Amino acid sequence: xxxxxxxxxxxxxxxxxxxxxxxxxxxxxxxxxxxxxxxxxxxxxxxxxxxxxxxxxxxxxxxxxxxxxxxxxxxxxxxxxxxxxxxxxxxxxxxxxxxxxxxxxxxxxxxxxxxxxxxxxxxxxxxxxxxxxxxxxxxxxxxxxxxxxxxxxxxxxxxxxxxxxxxxxxxxxxxxxxxxxxxxxxxxxxxxxxxxxxxxxxxxxxxxxxxxxxxxxxxxxxxxxxxxxxxxxxxxxxxxxxxxxxxxxxxxxxxxxxxxxxxxxxxxxxxxxxxxxxxxxxxxxxxxxxxxxxxxxxxxxxxxxxxxxxxxxxxxxxxxxxxxxxxxxxxxxxxxxxxx
Amino acid sequence: xxxxxxxxxxxxxxxxxxxxxxxxxxxxxxxxxxxxxxxxxxxxxxxxxxxxxxxxxxxxxxxxxxxxxxxxxxxxxxxxxxxxxxxxxxxxxxxxxxxxxxxxxxxxxxxxxxxxxxxxxxxxxxxxxxxxxxxxxxxxxxxxxxxxxxxxxxxxxxxxxxxxxxxxxxxxxxxxxxxxxxxxxxxxxxxxxxxxxxxxxxxxxxxxxxxxxxxxxxxxxxxxxxxxxxxxxxxxxxxxxxxxxxxxxxxxxxxxxxxxxxxxxxxxxxxxxxxxxxxxxxxxxxxxxxxxxxxxxxxxxxxxxx
Numbered sequence: 001x002x003x004x005x006x007x008x009x010x011x012x013x014x015x016x017x018x019x020x021x022x023x024x025x026x027x028x029x030x031x032x033x034x035x036x037x038x039x040x041x042x043x044x045x046x047x048x049x050x051x052x053x054x055x056x057x058x059x060x061x062x063x064x065x066x067x068x069x070x071x072x073x074x075x076x077x078x079x080x081x082x083x084x085x086x087x088x089x090x091x092x093x094x095x096x097x098x099x100x101x102x103x104x105x106x107x108x109x110x111x112x113x114x115x116x117x118x119x120x121x122x123x124x125x126x127x128x129x130x131x132x133x134x135x136x137x138x139x140x141x142x143x144x145x146x147x148x149x150x151x152x153x154x155x156x157x158x159x160x161x162x163x164x165x166x167x168x169x170x171x172x173x174x175x176x177x178x179x180x181x182x183x184x185x186x187x188x189x190x191x192x193x194x195x196x197x198x199x200x201x202x203x204x205x206x207x208x209x210x211x212x213x214x215x216x217x218x219x220x221x222x223x224x225x226x227x228x229x230x231x232x233x234x235x236x237x238x239x240x241x242x243x244x245x246x247x248x249x250x251x252x253x254x255x256x257x258x259x260x261x262x263x264x265x266x267x268x269x270x271x272x273x274x275x276x277x278x279x280x281x282x283x284x285x286x287x288x289x290x291x292x293x294x295x296x297x298x299x300x301x302x303x304x305x306x307x308x309x310x311x312x313x314x315x316x317x318x319x320x321x322x323x324x325x326x327x328x329x330x331x332x333x334x335x336x337x338x339x340x
Numbered sequence: 341x342x343x344x345x346x347x348x349x350x351x352x353x354x355x356x357x358x359x360x361x362x363x364x365x366x367x368x369x370x371x372x373x374x375x376x377x378x379x380x381x382x383x384x385x386x387x388x389x390x391x392x393x394x395x396x397x398x399x400x401x402x403x404x405x406x407x408x409x410x411x412x413x414x415x416x417x418x419x420x421x422x423x424x425x426x427x428x429x430x431x432x433x434x435x436x437x438x439x440x441x442x443x444x445x446x447x448x449x450x451x452x453x454x455x456x457x458x459x460x461x462x463x464x465x466x467x468x469x470x471x472x473x474x475x476x477x478x479x480x481x482x483x484x485x486x487x488x489x490x491x492x493x494x495x496x497x498x499x500x501x502x503x504x505x506x507x508x509x510x511x512x513x514x515x516x517x518x519x520x521x522x523x524x525x526x527x528x529x530x531x532x533x534x535x536x537x538x539x540x541x542x543x544x545x546x547x548x549x550x551x552x553x554x555x556x557x558x559x560x561x562x563x564x565x566x567x568x569x570x571x572x573x574x575x576x577x578x579x580x581x582x583x584x585x586x587x588x589x590x591x592x593x594x595x596x597x598x599x600x601x602x603x604x605x606x607x608x609x610x611x612x613x614x615x616x617x618x619x620x621x622x623x624x625x626x627x628x629x630x631x632x633x634x635x636x637x638x639x640x641x642x643x644x645x646x
Contacts, residue, residue: 070437124371124377128569128572131569133631136631139620259438262435302446303446306443306444308442309439309442309445310442313435
């Protein structure tokens with residue numbers, strides 16, 4: 001009983017310290033009401049995409065923001081998660097829970113192997129070796145002709161026990177629950193001794209070693225956790241897209257989730273989700289804005305998006321959370337929990 | 341027959357290798373000396389290819405296209421460094437990845453706006469479109485042979501420049517220890533800018549030469565960028581010699597692997613298994629090579645920093 005109270009207190013303290021994160025997640029729960037009355041069902045789709053990419057970015061952020069390991073290959077785990085659905089369905093397994101457990105197992109094992117090998121290197125070499133592993137997997141799936149090769153394979157939404165994912169909003173709330181659970185889990189991890197050690201390793205690895213801890217163990221563990229979260233996002237992504245192709249694990253996707261994290265705020269819990277919201281809204285609205293000014297070039301919105309990214313790097317240090325801090329909203333962003 | 345095929349494919353591998361070297365030579369110095377993760381190097385390849393193809397189409401002369409494209413790529417690298425890159429040297433690697441990723445998006449889209457999404461094709465001049473007999477009864481395209489020759493000449497020139505000249509000594513010193521080099525009174529900012537522009541120019545040359553062999557289209561540089569990163573990691577960041585050796589290895593392994601791996605696998609496995617696994621394994625081969633190198637030598641074969 002006291003254990004339960006203790007847990008409830010931990011959750012309450014966590015929610016209080018990460019008000020922005022939980023406000024955003026609550027917002028996603030209420031969003032379908034808005035789209036229903038505003039008659040904008042298309043935006044549910046966008047919201048699902050935001051939640052999925054946000055979830056993947058939150059996973060990567062554990063490694064990137066808290067652990068300081070610049071992994072440039074996390075799209076591979078998203079892709080593996082998605083292919084877990086595709087390949088199981090190919091062999092007749094349509095149970096969604098099975099897909100999830102499979103994806104967790106495969107991504108965890110793969111994360112362990114890749115993490116163990118890649119973490120022997122540091123700096124630029126680490127960035128490149130993670131990229132290399134992702135490319136390896138990308139080309140593996142490109143050449144697996146029986147699973148569609150380059151063209152990919154179409155997928156049915158998975159069976160989730162009694163839930164029919166083809167009913168409206170079922171998939172939306174499945175994704176929402178997954179997002180909330182991932183956020184809750186990450187919140188505990190980041191606030192635990194493990195999380196503190198991880199941040200300590202980021203700021204000074206040799207001191208952590210001098211304290212008698214083995215930094216590699218913490219790094220690999222966080223790598224595996226983030227791989228699993230990305231895999232989970234990929235599994236749901238497959239159901240959302242009803243289609244999977246090697247494109248999902250293209251190296252530009254790794255760049256995309258990195259951008260989302262940095263845009264939102266590195267090493268913060270709410271940052272990746274906030275980043276995903278802004279990133280995908282830009283993706284929706286930039287073509288419209290450009291189309292209003294120069295209709296012929298609406299589809300060339302990347303020409304604005306690229307320089308915008310450079311601006312964010314040059315002038316917007318700390319991402320959107322950093323901006324919120326400066327604007328005096330430090331409490332909701334809770335920058336205090338972040339490193340730097 | 342088989343010998344002819346092996347010889348032909350070895351030459352193709354060499355041609356891929358020297359092209360990779362041209363892209364990797366500048367990039368390894370950018371990564372090594374400036375400690376800068378520059379992902380938009382592939383865009384320089386694209387700029388070179390487009391400049392050459394567009395000028396060739398406008399003037400009708402292949403060599404004028406090449407001649408004018410070289411200063412254009414040099415200027416584009418110089419301006420890029422001056423306007424954007426130099427503000428990013430002190431940032432951490434991740435921010436550099438992000439900013440140069442933004443540059444890729446911008447350049448690809450700018451090319452798409454300027455030249456349209458379709459690929460440009462440029463014809464070879466008659467002088468280069470013939471075949472040369474490298475062995476009796478073994479014809480080989482003259483143009484590819486020319487690419488190999490130009491690539492090897494560039495490699496030799498870079499080698500002589502880096503190892504024999506005063507500026508080359510500065511470059512080597514910079515790769516070994518940039519702070520100390522600056523402390524010795526060498527204007528490292530100008531050095532950086534020149535290395536950057538020269539690297540862009542070399543990547544542009546690779547793009548120009550690739551133009552008639554592949555299609556010139558937006559985003560054409562990215563596959564080359566990824567492969568040249570592999571080359572740089574295998575060779576050791578900052579080492580031009582390492583980049584050359586690694587580029588030739590990667591070019592040969594990639595080309596020969598794609599052609600011969602399926603038939604080699606067929607010796608050990610059943611036909612169906614070999615045909616399924618062959619292409620998959622072949623396209624993974626260079627990445628496997630890189631992972632193995634990094635596992636045994638985490639700083640590459642010829643590390644420049646000492």
